[in-house]
Structures are given as C-alpha cells and as structure tokens.
Amino acid sequence: MPMTSREYAWKRRPGWWLRNRRYLMFQLREAGGVICALYGLVLLNMLVQLRAGESAYTAFLDLLRTPPVLYLNVVLFALVVWHALTWFMLIGKAQPIQFTRQPLPWKVVFGINVLLWLGVSGAVVYLIFGGI
C-alpha cells in the first residue's frame, strides 16, 4: 500500500539557448571564440603561403577577397568583435584578482578595457603593420 514517489525527470530542451536574449548572446560569444580559432588557422595558412612565395600567397589573398568569402568574413568578423567586447565585459564581471579595496562595477572595468583595447590596436598598427 505505501506509495512510491514517482519523480518526473526534467529534460533540457535542445534549443535552450533561444529561451532568452542573454542565453543567445552567450551562444554567439562562444561561437565568436570558435571563429577566432578558425581565423588562427587562416593566419597560419597565410604564413604557409607566405613561405611558399608570392604567387601562392597572392592566390590565397585573392581567394579571401572574392565576394562570397569576403562577405562571410564580414559576418565572422562581427562575431570576433562581439567576442572581444564580451571578453571585456567578463573581465569586469569575474575579477578573480582584485586590485582595489572594493571591486569595481563591471561597466567601469569594461570601459577601461575598451579604452585599453583602442590603445593596443593603435600600437599594433604602428609596431606590427608599420603605421598608416
């Protein structure tokens, strides 16, 4: 006669990340990170082609600049930028090392990081790519 409790097992829905905007932004952030690895491979291939000589290198560069690849690149680039921005947000939200007595609000840390990012980008333009 004693009743055994029958729990109803909960199953996560496959499209969970469409449930709210924050989950979706998270998935895009993660996708952005993966795209970065993809670009890492593209850059590696650029070095391979550079090593192989001018014609191989230029052929590869031309392939990158054909309209379909170029427009795909624009979309992926947006994800890379989103990934960078979310990374700056995460730094402020996590702060495993605290430099101030009170943790700074994440928006402040985000702002500092964006400024830093602009500075670093400028430095890259001059130091790596020889300026404008």
Place this chain on the structure above:
Amino acid sequence: MKRTVYAADKVGFHILHTLFQTSMKYDRIHRFDEYFVTSLIVDGGACAGVVAMNLRGGTMVAIQGKATILATGGCGRVYEFTTNGFIKTGDGMALAYRAGVPLKDMEMVQFHPTCLPGTGILITEAARGEGGYLVNKDGERYMQRYLPSKMELGPRDILSRAMIQEMKAGRAFEGPYGLYMGLDLRHLGAKKINERIPMVRELVEKYMGLDPIHELIPVRPGQHYIMGGVSTNGKGETTLPGLYAVGETACVSINGANRLGSNSLSECLVFGAACGLAAAGFAKKKASYPRGAAAREALKKEEARVFDGVLGRERAKETVAGLRVEMQQLMERDVGIFREESALADACGMLGKMRDRFAAVGLADKDRVFNTELTAVLELDFMLDVALAIAHSARNRRESRGAHSRTDFPQRDDANYLKHTLAFRTDGPPRIDYVPVTVTKWQPVERKY
C-alpha cells in the same frame, strides 16, 4: 557588558545557515527533510520519539529515540497579521500539549508595531532607532499623546497599543488592506537610509513598491512573537521525561510578559546549547532503548487517524482555508492587542465551536505524496489547540501586564497575578492553573517612562 551581539541586520539568518552548514560536518546527524510530525510517542510516562509523515513518499513512519527535542518555533499563524513564516503554526506546542505537557504563559503575545500591511513583513526597530517618525493621517507624530518621554523609541507593546488607539480615533490612513499608520523616514535623507538601514529600503521597495526616501511607509502592528510556550526549565526539560523544548516553542520564562529584542536569539544559542546537552546526557544515562511495540502502536493509530480519518473526509462546505481565516480574524479581533472579558468569552466559545466544526473539514486532494492540503488541515488542528490555550489563558488573567493588555483591568495586579499561567489540555476547554514566579535579583516594579 553588551546585552546582545549581531551580524548586521541578518543575525537569525546567519545563525540558521551556519548551524545548517556546520551540521553537514557530522555524518551521524541524520536529517529527515520534509517529514511532518503528527504526534509524539508516549510510552510508560516518557516520550519515546515521534510519528511523522514522509511528505515525499506519502507514508507514515515512527522515529524512535530516547530523547526528543521540540524546536518548531512559534505560532504566529494563529493570527491574521504576523511577521512569522507560513509554517509557524505552533506544531511543537500542540504536540507537547496533547501529550499532557502544559503550555505556560500563552496569553503573552508580542505585537510588533511596524509591519507592512498585507504581508506582515517586519520593518525593524532600527528604522525608528535611526530617527524615523510614526505619523497619523494628519501628519502628526501621535506618540506625543501616549509616551512623550520616549516617543517612537518606546517599547513594542506601548507603540502597538497607541497605533490601535489612533485607528479607533479615526486618525489612521485607509488602504486596500485596512487601516494603517505612516512610518516617516524622509527627513533622514537618502545617505543615512542607504548606509544604516539598507534592508528596510530594500524590503519596502521590493514588497511595497515604495521608496522610503520619498514616501511614507505604511505600517500596522502584527503578531511577532509568543513569550509563552511549552513549559520547560532552564535545561529545556518538560514535565514529560525524554521530551525537551527550546526556542520560541518553549517557555523558559526568560521573557516574562514582554520580550526584549534579540532575546529570541539568546534562547536559541544559550538555551539551545543547554537543552542539547541535557537531552544528550539524558539519552546517555537511559539504559534501554524505547520498545518497538509502543512505536508500532502509535504508528498504526496515526495512520488510521490521518490517512483513514482526515484524508478520507470528503470536501464539503467547511474548508481548511475558510476555517483558518475565520480563526485568524477572531484571534486578531478578540485576543489581539487589546482584550476584554466579553470579547474573550466570545472568542473562547467560538474557538470551542471551531474545534467541533474542524471535524467537518474535508479535502479535495486525496494523494498521499506531498499533500499540502493535508498538512494544512493538520496544522489547523494544531493551531486550534494553541489558539484555545491563548484565549483561555488571556481570559483568566484579569489584569494588564506587559503585552497582555486588558481594557477592563488596566492595572497590573501583583497581589493576584504575579504568577505563571499553565494551560492543560482536556477534552473540553483547557484547564488553567498557576505556578508562582521565581523572583531572584530584580524585584518587579511599575514601568515608568
């Protein structure tokens, strides 16, 4: 010497979680989460454990033990407006009461003056301590009429009574949840409010939708604490060997007729430790484990009472929610802040009738697993016992003392009532008896401000 220590405005919260988390250190502590105790097992004049309903499994079990400690908190849900949680239905008090243990000083019910109407959420004393005003609808600091020397810093019982008098004089605000007074913090300014009483602002914003920096906080008195409870000595021992009680459930008599803030926590920490040691010592000394036969018998009896009896009743006119609200409103009106003979007599009679009507409360939910309608019925059963003890204890104390305020007997009467009330359960109304008060260092004197 400081009277109390604190952890910001969350003392009880931190004690609770520290105790719970630290309990995980000990493998031999076996928790029965979400078991609902329906009765004590009494064998040979001693408590031998409890019969409990496993809510998740929907079964009844007997849990045997040499020593049993009741730590179930208060009984605020007996009243309509209370700062207590929904589960504070006086279960522990009723369990001991049914096992023949008297309830002591049950008429001593503390009302806190500043609760949010509707929910009964408590706005801490600190709001007034930091300089908050209590005002009526004319914007007047009405406490000047009642306690000019202390104003808003007077004791809880006097502030609560002054509120009721203002309401009766027609100087209260009227809102969706009835009459209320205003707690004015606006003159303190945003800085002070945010620094000193952030929890007050958070609660009012979240649960009232108002910002105390710019608006009056609506407040009214609500039941907050019961000074009475299961009669125990300083070690938590009751008159039933093997049964202990502690905290708000118990009445050690450290609160007399009027509790001071934070003393509830001393009850938990100081008397909790004393009670635990006493119970452990008792269990160690007791040679034999309780017999299984008594437990089996009690289990069978409870299964029949709860599953075949209560759960078997068909739902009809009388509902658990209906009867509960009726009882709560009755207690609020007649056994509340102000009391007098005819109202108390009426309440005692009505509660007696409700006891009979309770037998007709039926249930719609027939499931055994997690049946919260069933637990609500069992809780109402407990509450009716406790309410009867409160009403009869109050009716028999024909004087005013501390939180117990009789309009027909406004004076304190030490000649006749410097004594503790004991309520014993009978098949009819409770039998009221008295025991003398032990006065040690501080002689009772008149309260003067």
Place this chain on the structure above:
Amino acid sequence: MAASDVVFRVKRYRPESGGRPTFQEYTIPYRSDMVVLDGLNYIKDHIDPTLTFRWSCRMGICGSCGADVNGQPRLTCGTYVRDVHKGAVTVEPLSNFPILKDLVVDFDDFLRKLASVTPYIVRKDWGDLTKEYVQYPEDVEAYRQQSLCINCMLCYAACPVFGSSPEFVGPAASALALRYNRDTRDEGADARLARLNTRTGVWECTFVGECSVVCPKDVDPAAAIQTLKFLATMRHMRRLLMPGSSSR
C-alpha cells in the same frame, strides 16, 4: 481595487496519476500590488486546493517559493504580477530539477553537493573555545556577499550546464565554498579547492552568467566560480612545480 482578472497558467504534475506534466489555467482577480505567490495562494484557498507548491516567509529569505515565471527562475514572493504578466502568467516548476508534484521539485542533489564542499569552518586546532575568534569588518566584507545565499536554487534552474550535466557542483555550492575559503578563521581552503578542481567541479562552468542574473540576493555565483577557477589553477600549478608543497 480588483479591476480585472489575470490568468495563471500553472504546470501540474500529479505523481500518483502518472503521465506527463500538463498546464492548467486559472482565472483570478487581479490587484496591482499582488505577487505571483499571492496568485498561487488565491488558487489554493479559493479555486483548487490540490495545487501544490512550497512557500513560507513571503519576504525573500527562506528561499522555498522559487518557480519558473514566464520561463525565468524567480522567487514567486518577490515577483509582482504587474511586472510579468502579458495577458497571462505562466508558472512552472524550476527547470533542471526532477518534479515531485506540481511546482514542488527535488533539491536533495544540491544538499549532497553542498556537503561535498565542506561548508563549515575547518581548523586543525580549535584552541580555547571559550575565546572569540576576532574578525574585523573588512574580514567579514571579504565573504559577506557569498554568505547571503538562501539556497533558493534559482541559480541551478538558470544554469544550462547543470541542465545538461547534473553532476556539476553548480553555482550556489561553489559560491559557498568561496565564502569559507575567504573566511580568515578557516584552514580548509586546500580541501575545497581539491574538490572543485575535478571533473564535476568548477571546470564545467562556461560562464553563461545567468546564475548571477537570477540570484535574488546578489550573491554573484558566476564571479565566485571564476575566482575559484583562478585559485584552483594557482594551486594546481604550485603542486606541479613544487610537488610535495601543500598550499597554505
């Protein structure tokens, strides 16, 4: 005051009748100042006494009344109907947990996880117990935020990682581990980091961050987990580079 009605769509599951959870609709009088819990209580008291849910303090401190309201984990006592209803309010049991009955879910798994992170002060030597362990306000400030957890389980319901890997130690237990690691009286940090530096520990976390969004007490478990990842890594590296050295 009751100008109009509001519809509550509540997910029901009756273990003794079996089957799958279904939705039931209730139409109840609407008040502008009602919270979702008020609605559930109205249903329980006036329409359907069989509706089952937990609640107690109705002031956001007991942590028992959590449910998914319109798809988001919330304390029903602190959620105004006026803020969430768009014609109807959908109330479901918290995501990611087995359902016991209606809105009541099974939290036992969390209690085991909490126990696994040693949620109490550990000391090799307790010394003279009649003396106080002095802490300064800034010592308390170091762990105050994490100590405010009310175990309401909204963070677990919001965590998609816990949803797919039930063994994941999860947000609240991790935050409480950090609370004790940051306590100046404690000496158990190493054991806690060892527990969290495992397959079911903090490494499962992908920093979705939703736990901190839904937390009603601003405990910020997401940040706590990132800190723990950092501390666990430091401990790991130290042990790799200097085997035999016990940390701290």
Place this chain on the structure above:
Amino acid sequence: MLLEPIFWSLFSLGGFITAFLFPVTLFLLFFAAPFHLWPTDPAAYSTFGGHWKEPLVRLFFFVLIGGSLFHGTHRLKFMLMDAGFKGRSAEAFLDVILNGVAIFGSLGALFYAVRGWLF
C-alpha cells in the same frame, strides 16, 4: 591527472590575446584594402613579407595564432559537450582532437616564426 587547469589557463590567456589583438589584425589584413578603408594594402605580399622579417612581428603572429587556437578549441569543446557530446570517452576524444589541433597549430606557427631567422 587533470589537465583542465592548464588548458583553462591557456584558454584565458588566449581570450585576452584574441580580444585585444584580433579585431585590428583581421581588419587590416582582410578588410582594409578590399573595402578601401586604408591608404595602403597591409596584406600585400611585399608589405606583409617586408614586415615579416621583424622578430616582433613573428612573435606577434605566433602568439596570436597559438592564443586563438587554445582559446577557440576550448570553447568548441564545451559547445560540443553542451550539444550532447557527453561521457568520459567522448570528452577524451574531444580533448585529444581539439587540443591536438591547438598544440600542432601553435607548433606550426612557431616553426614559421623561427624559420629563416633561426634556421
């Protein structure tokens, strides 16, 4: 032996590297010239090949490629696990493949970075 703390460190480091350095690099190499947003073509063979002689530039691309690979493969692993690639053997499989890509990719970048300069 749990390797997660090590890969997580590399993932974090990679996160910083990609966040700060990737957008400007990709912009200059892939978009500046085709969209006429820059006076010169930084990716042109002669320009890029000229810069490549600099040790700092070589180090830069090695760090960029290694960082992005460790960062991205770590995220991909958790995305795949989230999508249902679960269990110990599946996880071990992902670890081998993805970390393999990151390790060999980084070694490749290192090879090109030091080649013609060290040997």
